[in-house]
Amino acid sequence: MTTKVEAELPAESPESTWRTLRRGLALSPELKTGLAATVALALVYMIGRVAVPVAVQRGIDHGIVGGLDLGVVWRVVAITGAVLVVTTTCGYLMMRRLFTVSETALAGVRTRAFRHVHDLSMLHQQSERRGSLVSRVTSDVDQITTFLQWGGVILIVNLGQLVVTTIVMLAYSWQLTLVVLVAFAPAVLVIRLLQRRLAGAYGLVRQRTGMLLGTIAESVVGAPVIRSYGIAGRTARRLDAAIEGQRHAQQRAIRISILGSSVGELAAGLALAGVVVVGVTLGVDRTLSIGQLTAFLFLVTLFIQPVQIATEVLNEAQNAIAGWRRVLDVLDVAPDVADPGAQGRELPPGPLDIRFAGVTFAYPGGPPVLHDVRLEIPAKSRVAVVGETGSGKTTFAKLLTRLMDPTAGEVLLSGVPLRQVRFDSLRSRVVMVPQDGFLFDATVGENVRFARPELTDEELTAAFTELGLADWLDGLPSGLYTPVGERGEALSVGERQLVALARAYVADPDLLVLDEATSAVDPATEVRLQRTLDAVTRGRTTLAIAHRLSTAQAADEVIVVDRGRIVQRGPHDELVRDPESIYGLLFASWLEQTR
Amino acid sequence: MASGTSRDVLGRGLWVLGRAIREQPRIFAVAVTGSVLFGLMVIASAFVVGRVVGDVVVPAIARGSVGTGVLALAAASLFGISVLRVVGIFGRRLGAGYMQYRLQAAYRRRVTRRYLDLPLSWHHRNATGTLLSNANSDVEAAWYPIAPLPFAVGTVVMLVGAIVSLFLTDWALALVGLAVFPALFALNVVYSRRMAPRQARAQRLRAEVSGIAHESFDGALVVKTMGREAEETARFASRAGELRDALISVGRLRGVFDPMLETLPSLGTLAVLVVGAVRLRAGAISVAELVSVAFLFTVLAFPVRAIGWVLAELPRSVAGWDRVRRVLDATGEMPYGDKTLDPADPTPATLAFQDVHFGYEPAEAHLPGAEVLGEVTFTVPAGKTVALVGPTGAGKSTIASLAVRLVDPRAGTVALDGVDVRDLTAASLASTVALVAQVPFVFDDTVRANIALDRPGIGDDEVWAALRLAEADGFVAALPDGLDTMVGERGTSLSGGQRQRLTLARALAGRPRLLVLDDATSAVDPRVEAAILAGLRAPTDGGGAAASILVVAYRRATIALADEVIYLEQGRVLARGTHAELLATVPGYASLVTAYEQAEHDREQTRTYDEVTPLTSGLEVEVDR
Incomplete structure (x- = not known):
């Protein structure tokens, strides 16, 4: 039945920027090492920005107006030049530290998040969420690093510039500083307002971009459907709508952004005009020198730069913080199926038996898929689980391999509760072959070797031979070295299943779980595989979720599942004796299909 | 990077920019006009500030x-210049954006x-x-330099204007400019x-990291069940x-150049102070001019x-443009003909x-492409069902694709009612x-839209009828x-069998006269499949079958329904006839x-054998282990 989407990724939490920063710093304490040094270097670097206006003031006041003194001018210029060399060097050192520390920390966060996502069951339960999980370790982190590379430095330097400039202005004249601040006050208010709208506008751009990407992806992946149904026109209209939708969102965002910088520009004009008027009046009263007034005009231009780019940079900063928050949120999701780790137990050696002790399973918020299942399967037996689509039979496989934990009850392997089994022990002894035999974009050999990297080509070939697939392997253009393409798409669906089966086979498990693992191969091959699997898995426990009842016929025991309950179990021959039973009906239908 | 190559990239990058200007000349003109206005106002503001200091403040x-x-x-005038600068900014940024x-x-x-x-x-x-990425990031990269382009063009005009105004002011100060501006340009x-x-x-x-994450998360089930999380993390890390x-x-490169780019004009200003003081003493310039410069x-x-x-963006732009060009220049369309089959023919x-x-x-042009099908001849007569049977990899899906003209044959013809499919609209x-x-492929849309696909004549009644079938x-x-339920990527999850039945309903809703089923019920339970097939075979009101059917199948029940079976091996028709004959x-x-x-x-045989000598099998197990 329909799998409800349950465990959602946490909705974007509305927590404050400061809290995100604190959480982020707690997670990457290395960001704090040497922070004081970086800040100190940044402050020195900032001084370079006001060095020139100060030099202009001193040069004009002491060396030019009121008697030219070239010596003074030379001295001022020489000292300022030396200061600039020092501040430039500090700028270099500051950026070098900043980038090294932050990139290293973020690479660590990225890798940790990647590992963490693999521990979350929503990754394989809800394939729809995969895209957003991928973006947690890609675009979200990229957003932070991109911001640090461009906006971050600008933000730090400009904030510092604003502060240092204000201090120098205050030192020259508090009255003129007041004029500048008054001129900029309305601009700051307007920019704050615009910035909120800009954040909304960029949010819309992101959303529309997502829709555009989805629409393009559909037109590429669905190309055969589009062509065979002759709906190129419809698809083109949808594409155009998505393309135009994104463009309009982008244009709206840039209009708001321009308003922001324009307001800053007008404030600068206002401040310049005000400084001249008030400055001259003060100069006439002898409370301000010509040099100081001139320096002020220079300082105002230094003051406007940060204000002008504030809308853009603040917006970028918000995006980066939001990205960081999303990464942190995903790291905060506790893995629902956790590895007991060092305290865990090992599975006892030898063939494994299976026990379901009152197992109930329900997806969060959904009705139970399995009801109080009690079941014992002796070691070395070959069991088939059959039932109609949606009966809950796949849930068996997932519980047995601990891809999920039961809502109630316990699954035990050879007496050890699965929750207590260390993952390295579990994964090396219990292997599942899913229906969708996912292959990595590599060669056939590399895909099989995924389970055991140490295997040689000879051993791989031997494995295929043992499975009776030597002919098939020989028929491939380059044998083991045949590339399988993205997701194995260069092979047919049935061929992908063959490779996936070989991959599980070389893993040499004690419990093999097959979830409709050969549903797409032709009957002759399937029967052949069945036979060889019977031979090679002898002495191990095998549980097969069966789609074709030939598997059930070959099994030692058949477990029939209906609506989440075990309704029948026993050898095939026994079960078919009751033609009115669920199994009897399923088998009759199967016979109808195959004879 | 060899300088020849980078010159080449520069030249080609400029060509791409030229192409952009040719495509959007008017809006580019607006942007450049705004940018030039802005640049001139920057120069004007310097001279007004100088005049204000020298001619107003000092006296x-x-x-x-x-x-x-x-x-x-x-x-x-100071405020007026600001207003004009705002006008310039509007023209420049709005135009560029x-x-x-x-x-x-x-x-x-x-x-x-x-693509279509x-x-x-x-x-x-x-x-x-x-x-x-061709349609998304490559297009984006190709036009990325457009954003700063008008600003850059305006700046070139501004630099020329600045040098000219410097020469008009004083040759010595102009020399400082001639030293600093080109140096700044070169540093950039x-x-x-x-x-x-x-x-x-x-x-x-970034793309590679993203590729690994995509693949690894897509294969999560395999990674997890094989316990390879640590190895995958190492690969990612x-x-x-x-x-x-x-x-x-x-x-680090930014750390080297950014502070230098900032310091260079400051050094220029200091030079102006020294040179200006000297020239002031010589009486060649005024205080106003010194401050202006x-x-x-x-x-x-x-x-x-x-x-x-x-x-900086040009190399990326050229690379993006080349990849976009490759798509736009790709040939080999499959043109449709102009013949039609009687649409009213039921x-x-x-x-x-x-x-x-x-x-x-072939993937590479010089290699011969392997032949997948050869000498395939068969007919699906009107109203009949033909089954394609053959081992995995025999070419059955290829025949299905040819039948609906997803691909064209290398030689030979595929015809519908005697008309070559290549001649049909x-x-x-x-x-x-x-x-x-x-x-099955399901669109990220509602169930209704997935089945109707906006085709004319398919209302809710037809959709439900198809769903029932x-x-x-x-x-x-x-x-x-x-x-109205959204299905697909961002909608409700459907099981494989449900998806297959949706796509089947999509095909049936259009009342096709030929239905091609490529193992289309493999994820559907046998009982459900039997019911579907029975529905398809049921006679219509007119008495005959509604459609001819070409079906790729493994299941015997499906095959048994067929009037004729085509047996394929390695791309060749090995035999044809009824199921019983074959x-x-x-x-x-x-x-x-x-x-x-x-x-x-x-198995029966083995079981009999087992019953006779029950110990043997147990012994075998022991020996095997």
Whole structure:
């Protein structure tokens, strides 16, 4: 039945920027090492920005107006030049530290998040969420690093510039500083307002971009459907709508952004005009020198730069913080199926038996898929689980391999509760072959070797031979070295299943779980595989979720599942004796299909 | 990077920019006009500030009094210049932004149109990821330099204006300008040149990191059940580490050049102070002019960087453009003909394959493409059902694709009602045949839209009728919003069998005269499949079957329904006839379709044997282990 989407990724939490920063710093304490040094270097670097206006003031006041003194001018210029060399060097050192520390920390966060996502069951339960999980370790982190590379430095330097400039202005004249601040006050208010709208506008751009990407992806992946149904026109209209939708969102965002910088520009004009008027009046009263007034005009231009780019940079900063928050949120999701780790137990050696002790399973918020299942399967037996689509039979496989934990009850392997089994022990002894035999974009050999990297080509070939697939392997253009393409798409669906089966086979498990693992191969091959699997898995426990009842016929025991309950179990021959039973009906239908 | 190559990139980058200007000349003119206005106002502001200091402030302070009129004029001109600068900013940024977005949209339309026009064989040769980034990030990269381009053009004009105004002021100060501005320009060029390959590397690594994450998460089930999380994390971490190093290297370069780019104009201002003082003593310039020039150096520094931004983006732009071009220039469309089949004809269509050969185009041009099909000849007579049977990899899906003209044969013809499918219009073909593929494709849309696909004449009644026929009405009715339920990527998850039944309903809704089923019920339970097939075979009101059916199948029940069976091996038709005939005469066919029975038979034998000597099997187990 329909799998409800349950465990959602946490909705974007509305927590404050400061809290995100604190959480982020707690997670990457290395960001704090040497922070004081970086800040100190940044402050020195900032001084370079006001060095020139100060030099202009001193040069004009002491060396030019009121008697030219070239010596003074030379001295001022020489000292300022030396200061600039020092501040430039500090700028270099500051950026070098900043980038090294932050990139290293973020690479660590990225890798940790990647590992963490693999521990979350929503990754394989809800394939729809995969895209957003991928973006947690890609675009979200990229957003932070991109911001640090461009906006971050600008933000730090400009904030510092604003502060240092204000201090120098205050030192020259508090009255003129007041004029500048008054001129900029309305601009700051307007920019704050615009910035909120800009954040909304960029949010819309992101959303529309997502829709555009989805629409393009559909037109590429669905190309055969589009062509065979002759709906190129419809698809083109949808594409155009998505393309135009994104463009309009982008244009709206840039209009708001321009308003922001324009307001800053007008404030600068206002401040310049005000400084001249008030400055001259003060100069006439002898409370301000010509040099100081001139320096002020220079300082105002230094003051406007940060204000002008504030809308853009603040917006970028918000995006980066939001990205960081999303990464942190995903790291905060506790893995629902956790590895007991060092305290865990090992599975006892030898063939494994299976026990379901009152197992109930329900997806969060959904009705139970399995009801109080009690079941014992002796070691070395070959069991088939059959039932109609949606009966809950796949849930068996997932519980047995601990891809999920039961809502109630316990699954035990050879007496050890699965929750207590260390993952390295579990994964090396219990292997599942899913229906969708996912292959990595590599060669056939590399895909099989995924389970055991140490295997040689000879051993791989031997494995295929043992499975009776030597002919098939020989028929491939380059044998083991045949590339399988993205997701194995260069092979047919049935061929992908063959490779996936070989991959599980070389893993040499004690419990093999097959979830409709050969549903797409032709009957002759399937029967052949069945036979060889019977031979090679002898002495191990095998549980097969069966789609074709030939598997059930070959099994030692058949477990029939209906609506989440075990309704029948026993050898095939026994079960078919009751033609009115669920199994009897399923088998009759199967016979109808195959004879 | 060899200098020849980078010159080449520069030249080609400028050509791409020229192309952009040719496509959007008007909006570019607006942007450049705004930018030039802005640049001229930057120069003007320097000279006004100088004049205000020299001609208003100095005399006023010297005299100890100030004329209100002069002061008001000074304030008004400073503010007026700001207003004009705002006008310039509006023209420049709005123009640049609109131009960039329009070009992006236009090229996205063109690229996606090509995707729709180019044949499936072309799609097969290109990875999905590549096609996605061609339409998205490559188009974006191609037009990225458009954003700073008008600013850069305006800045060039401004620099010329600045040098001219410097010469008009004083030759000695002009020499300082001649030293500083070209140096600033050169520093920007060197910076961009050295930055471009580093950025490209970081970009490439970002894509690779993303590729690993995509693949690893897609294969999560395999990774987890094989316990390979640590190895996958190591694989990811090593690439993430390379990305980190690349980003640090970008940052270090920034650390070197950014402070230098900032310091250079400051040094220029200091030089102006010294030279200006000397010239002032010589009486060659006034205080106003000295202040103007010093101010000019301060305000020019920032715009000059726009030139660097354009240059830095050019290599990426050229690379993006080349990839976009590759799609736009791709040939090999599958043109449709102009013949139509009678749309009102409710009778089933006849499909005929005549000596059809097919081979996929080789990945590399010099290699011969392997032949997938050869000498395939068969007919699906009107109203009949023909089954295609053969082992995995025999070419069955290829025949299905040829039948609905997803691909064209290398030689031979595929005909519907005697008309070569290549001569049919797209609409006629689509309304006559329908293919249900092995792997179902569901659009990110509602159930209704997925089935109707906006085809005329398919209302809710037709949708429900098709759903009933595909045995999908039950689960659709149980969906939260029925037909309006969103399915696909961002909608409700459907099981494989449900998806197959939806795509089957999609095909049935169009009432095709030929239905091609490519193992389309493999994920459906046998009982459900039997019901669906019975529904398809049920006679219509007119008495005959509604459609001819070509079905790829493994299940014997499906095969048994067929009037004729075509048995394929390795791309050749090995035998044709009724199921019973083939069973009796073709050993390969017999062993394929009776595999299950045979297996059962063998088991019976073993079991008998086991019953006679029950100990042996147990012994075997012991020996085996």
